[in-house]
Amino acid sequence: MNAAKVAIDRVTYLEERVSYLEEANCNYVALLDMLTSCSDFQADLNRDKSVEGIYRATLAQLGRLFPFQGMGILENKDDNSFALAVCEPSSCWNSLSIDIDAAIMDGTFAWALNRNQAISVPSANGNHTLLFHVIATQTSIRGMFISRLAGKNRSIDAPTLNTLSSILLTSAYSLENCNLYTILREHSQNLEEKVQERTNELLTARYMAEAAARELKISNEQLCNEIAERKRAENELIKAQKLESLGVFAGGIAHDFNNILTSILANLSFARMQIPHSHMIARRLEECEKATVRASELTQQLLTFARGGEPVKKLIDPVPIVKEAASFVLRGSSVRSRLDLPDGLWCVEADGGQLSQALHNLLINAAQAMPDGGEVTVRGENETLETDNSQRLPAGAYLKISVEDSGCGIPEENLSRIFDPYFTTKSQGSGLGLASVYSIVKRHGGTVGISSRIGEGSIFDIHLPASPGNQPTGVAVKEAAELRGAGRILIMDDEDFIREIATEILQYMGYEVESCADGREALERFQKARELNNPFSCVILDLTVPGGMGGKEAAAHLLKIDPDAVLIVSSGYSNDPIIANYKNYGFNGAIRKPFDADTLARELAKLIPKSN
Amino acid sequence: MATIDTLHQDMMEWLINETDTVYSLPLIYERLTEVINHPRSSIADITMIISEDQGLTARLLKLANSPMFGFFSKIDTIDKAATIIGTQQLQALALAVSVMEVFTGIPEGLVNMKSFWQHSIACGIIARTLAIYHREINVERVFAAGILHDVGRLVMLTTIPDIVKELIVESRDEESLLFRTEENRFGFTHATVGGGLLANWKIPESIAEPVGCHHSPAAAKKFPLETSFIHMADIICKALGIGCNGEPFVPPLEPSTWERMDIPAGSLVEIVRHAEQQLEETLAILGESAP
Numbered sequence: 003m004n005a006a007k008v009a010i011d012r013v014t015y016l017e018e019r020v021s022y023l024e025e026a027n028c029n030y031v032a033l034l035d036m037l038t039s040c041s042d043f044q045a046d047l048n049r050d051k052s053v054e055g056i057y058r059a060t061l062a063q064l065g066r067l068f069p070f071q072g073m074g075i076l077e078n079k080d081d082n083s084f085a086l087a088v089c090e091p092s093s094c095w096n097s098l099s100i101d102i103d104a105a106i107m108d109g110t111f112a113w114a115l116n117r118n119q120a121i122s123v124p125s126a127n128g129n130h131t132l133l134f135h136v137i138a139t140q141t142s143i144r145g146m147f148i149s150r151l152a153g154k155n156r157s158i159d160a161p162t163l164n165t166l167s168s169i170l171l172t173s174a175y176s177l178e179n180c181n182l183y184t185i186l187r188e189h190s191q192n193l194e195e196k197v198q199e200r201t202n203e204l205l206t207a208r209y210m211a212e213a214a215a216r217e218l219k220i221s222n223e224q225l226c227n228e229i230a231e232r233k234r235a236e237n238e239l240i241k242a243q244k245l246e247s248l249g250v251f252a253g254g255i256a257h258d259f260n261n262i263l264t265s266i267l268a269n270l271s272f273a274r275m276q277i278p279h280s281h282m283i284a285r286r287l288e289e290c291e292k293a294t295v296r297a298s299e300l301t302q303q304l305l306t307f308a309r310g311g312e313p314v315k316k317l318i319d320p321v322p323i324v325k326e327a328a329s330f331v332l333r334g335s336s337v338r339s340r341l342d343l344p345d346g347l348w349c350v351e352a353d354g355g356q357l358s359q360a361l362h363n364l365l366i367n368a369a370q371a372m373p374d375g376g377e378v379t380v381r382g383e384n385e386t387l388e389t390d391n392s393q394r395l396p397a398g399a400y401l402k403i404s405v406e407d408s409g410c411g412i413p414e415e416n417l418s419r420i421f422d423p424y425f426t427t428k429s430q431g432s433g434l435g436l437a438s439v440y441s442i443v444k445r446h447g448g449t450v451g452i453s454s455r456i457g458e459g460s461i462f463d464i465h466l467p468a469s470p471g472n473q474p475t476g477v478a479v480k481e482a483a484e485l486r487g488a489g490r491i492l493i494m495d496d497e498d499f500i501r502e503i504a505t506e507i508l509q510y511m512g513y514e515v516e517s518c519a520d521g522r523e524a525l526e527r528f529q530k531a532r533e534l535n536n537p538f539s540c541v542i543l544d545l546t547v548p549g550g551m552g553g554k555e556a557a558a559h560l561l562k563i564d565p566d567a568v569l570i571v572s573s574g575y576s577n578d579p580i581i582a583n584y585k586n587y588g589f590n591g592a593i594r595k596p597f598d599a600d601t602l603a604r605e606l607a608k609l610i611p612k613s614n
Numbered sequence: 615m616a617t618i619d620t621l622h623q624d625m626m627e628w629l630i631n632e633t634d635t636v637y638s639l640p641l642i643y644e645r646l647t648e649v650i651n652h653p654r655s656s657i658a659d660i661t662m663i664i665s666e667d668q669g670l671t672a673r674l675l676k677l678a679n680s681p682m683f684g685f686f687s688k689i690d691t692i693d694k695a696a697t698i699i700g701t702q703q704l705q706a707l708a709l710a711v712s713v714m715e716v717f718t719g720i721p722e723g724l725v726n727m728k729s730f731w732q733h734s735i736a737c738g739i740i741a742r743t744l745a746i747y748h749r750e751i752n753v754e755r756v757f758a759a760g761i762l763h764d765v766g767r768l769v770m771l772t773t774i775p776d777i778v779k780e781l782i783v784e785s786r787d788e789e790s791l792l793f794r795t796e797e798n799r800f801g802f803t804h805a806t807v808g809g810g811l812l813a814n815w816k817i818p819e820s821i822a823e824p825v826g827c828h829h830s831p832a833a834a835k836k837f838p839l840e841t842s843f844i845h846m847a848d849i850i851c852k853a854l855g856i857g858c859n860g861e862p863f864v865p866p867l868e869p870s871t872w873e874r875m876d877i878p879a880g881s882l883v884e885i886v887r888h889a890e891q892q893l894e895e896t897l898a899i900l901g902e903s904a905p
Contacts, residue, residue, distance in 0.1 A: 026651065157697070
């Protein structure tokens with residue numbers, strides 16, 4: 003009986019075992035099926051790059067694992083708060099939310115976050131069991147899985163729970179990948195933007211570099227121009243130096259030539275004096291004299307540039323000078339002159355020779371502007387300038403002389419340069435004409451201006467300080483007889499032919515004449531004459547004596563011997579400052595070589611009293 | 615060589631069988647395993663089995679309320695412990711406690727048992743902390759494996775105490791590691807023996823393999839990560855000088871385990887400090903089982 007009971011118990015036990023093992027086996031097979039389907043789950047996760055897609059796939063897979071009443075996933079937000087993101091079925095959203103709130107309140111939720119396993123607790127109302135499982139990778143918590151199981155204190159068997167854990171781990175890694183992928187995409191986008199930005203910057207930099215290169219090219223061109231300009235200036239300097247040495251050379255020649263001209267002029271004038279005016283030769287001699295004077299003017303011009311001249315100012319009437327210049331320059335050319343010189347033009351303090359030279363040059367320039375002929379107008383005007391006038395001259399009275407041609411005109415770009423020395427547009431020009439006009443007018447305290455129009459002509463205006471009301475002391479033309487004088491004259495000149503003709507002229511005039519070749523001899527003779535009580539009335543001293551004592555030094559010595567000595571300086575260098583300011587050097591008068599008999603006689607007549 | 619290998623194999627089998635006849639795993643563990651894995655079982659079934667063993671129940675509840683878990687409210691019943699801590703976790707804890715109870719009555723002298731369990735429990739806590747840091751799913755298994763990692767030495771101490779004594783002396787004299795001396799003598803170590811015993815007791819491989827390979831982590835094929843935790847924790851315990859398992863020296867670290875765990879060196883300090891906070895109370899709870 004007992005044995006039978008034992009046997010029955012045994013059979014019951016074994017039947018129970020068999021049923022348990024069968025059930026367990028079924029369960030394992032189901033689990034294996036579920037695990038097999040995990041490859042599909044993996045594919046879903048890989049396919050879906052969105053967080054929500056991963057949540058959905060995870061819930062679907064877990065639904066296959068166990069018949070949960072309801073499931074949901076809470077997302078871990080950036081601020082570490084949790085919010086229900088998806089739920090399955092969607093109808094249980096509200097009830098799950100209530101459960102979650104309760105779990106958060108009683109600390110279960112926090113506990114579940116820290117345990118990397120399924121946590122199951124009875125629900126607040128006790129009707130069912132809640133199962134939590136954190137969704138976390140090794141490095142971060144991605145979310146929380148929550149589900150409801152029917153009945154209080156339900157447990158799930160270990161293999162199923164382990165499978166649940168591994169599915170949620172997979173899901174966590176997918177979420178992390180998804181997140182990393184998003185970050186990566188953002189970074190790559192940022193990178194692209196940065197690359198674009200840098201590209202733009204580089205592009206801008208390139209434009210700037212190109213612009214800089216262009217500027218560089220421009221400044222390079224400017225530099226080239228500058229170099230060319232300097233080259234030109236250098237050439238001009240060389241030209242100027244050449245001209246200067248030529249000037250010195252010409253000056254030397256002019257000096258000698260001038261002495262010869264002095265002899266010719268003196269002889270001619272002397273010859274003319276000795277015959278009546280009506281004599282048929284007198285006319286010829288006069289022409290010769292004029293030609294000689296012109297030749298001397300030429301040498302004068304050469305000397306001006308050889309030395310640079312200080313004007314010997316005298317009060318002069320501009321009208322005869324203008325007339326003379328116009329007739330002289332335009333004679334024989336196809337250019338007609340129209341002179342507009344009203345009566346009462348003011349006189350000027352000027353060097354007649356230089357003023358004439360300036361007018362000559364302006365007229366030559368005008369004539370050359372009209373190679374096919376035309377008309378040149380010379381206009382004289384009195385002008386009173388106020389302060390702050392357009393000429394930038396001091397206020398006062400001025401004589402304005404305008405020379406107007408109807409020629410080709412001067413291009414704008416050349417206007418500022420026409421007065422520059424050696425600037426010329428003519429193949430034969432020296433570039434000295436207008437430059438000398440400028441320097442002469444300047445030395446006289448005036449200005450020269452130009453206005454020109456291409457094809458219409460040019461007007462040169464000269465302003466010279468005038469002396470209104472004064473008239474040149476008219477030296478009445480005296481007959482040769484009136485020029486006669488008496489007295490002892492000492493002539494010092496290194497050129498013997500000048501000494502000879504001067505001696506002859508003066509003797510003809512009635513003077514007693516001695517001559518010598520240099521200053522030292524002149525001193526001896528002067529001293530001797532005083533000792534013999536037969537002093538000289540006047541001493542004519544040549545300024546420049548090559549290799550001997552010149553006029554300036556001799557004058558100083560003579561004045562020491564006799565402070566009242568009457569001294570006249572003579573020189574071919576009319577522009578020598580001593581000639582211009584002879585009084586400062588103790589001279590009583592100055593004679594410019596070449597001189598004619600008339601000039602010489604007049605000068606002496608002025609200085610030696612008749613009574614003597 | 616084959617004969618020597620076979621000899622070694624026979625020797626180890628003899629050791630395990632000898633132990634198995636004297637000490638056997640309590641039946642309660644087997645029943646617990648069956649219930650936990652049963653698809654139809656409920657928390658109530660599990661609670662019922664554990665509650666049969668008063669000592670186990672008390673220890674498990676104490677553990678569940680210890681700083682190791684740090685649950686916010688008091689866990690006063692096994693069913694609550696089962697829901698909160700988890701049935702599998704409870705099972706692993708039950709295993710550790712049960713095995714500790716098995717090896718009572720080991721003659722003192724060669725090794726101080728209190729000190730031995732101190733080392734073992736500390737190793738378990740540190741290994742568990744490493745696993746938590748690593749966000750492992752079932753950290754209580756790692757805890758159990760840590761506690762049981764030197765169970766092979768207990769086997770040797772009970773079966774061949776004289777030889778073990780010789781080995782300890784030899785190791786100290788020659789300044790070589792005890793497990794190397796064992797290997798020289800037997801061709802296997804206490805680790806292999808422990809792993810073998812647990813396998814014999816049908817303990818899950820996730821526990822048996824880490825125990826068996828804790829001195830040769832490269833040999834772990836199925837659970838290398840768990841093995842790495844035990845290997846590392848053992849070295850840390852020896853280095854900190856917590857308890858004594860008979861080994862006079864600190865074993866060398868296998869570089870591959872460090873790489874596998876992938877823990878920043880700086881975090882190690884934090885992990886050890888975290889483990890130390892749990893050490894005292896856990897020792898008090900589990901240490902009682904040591905005679």
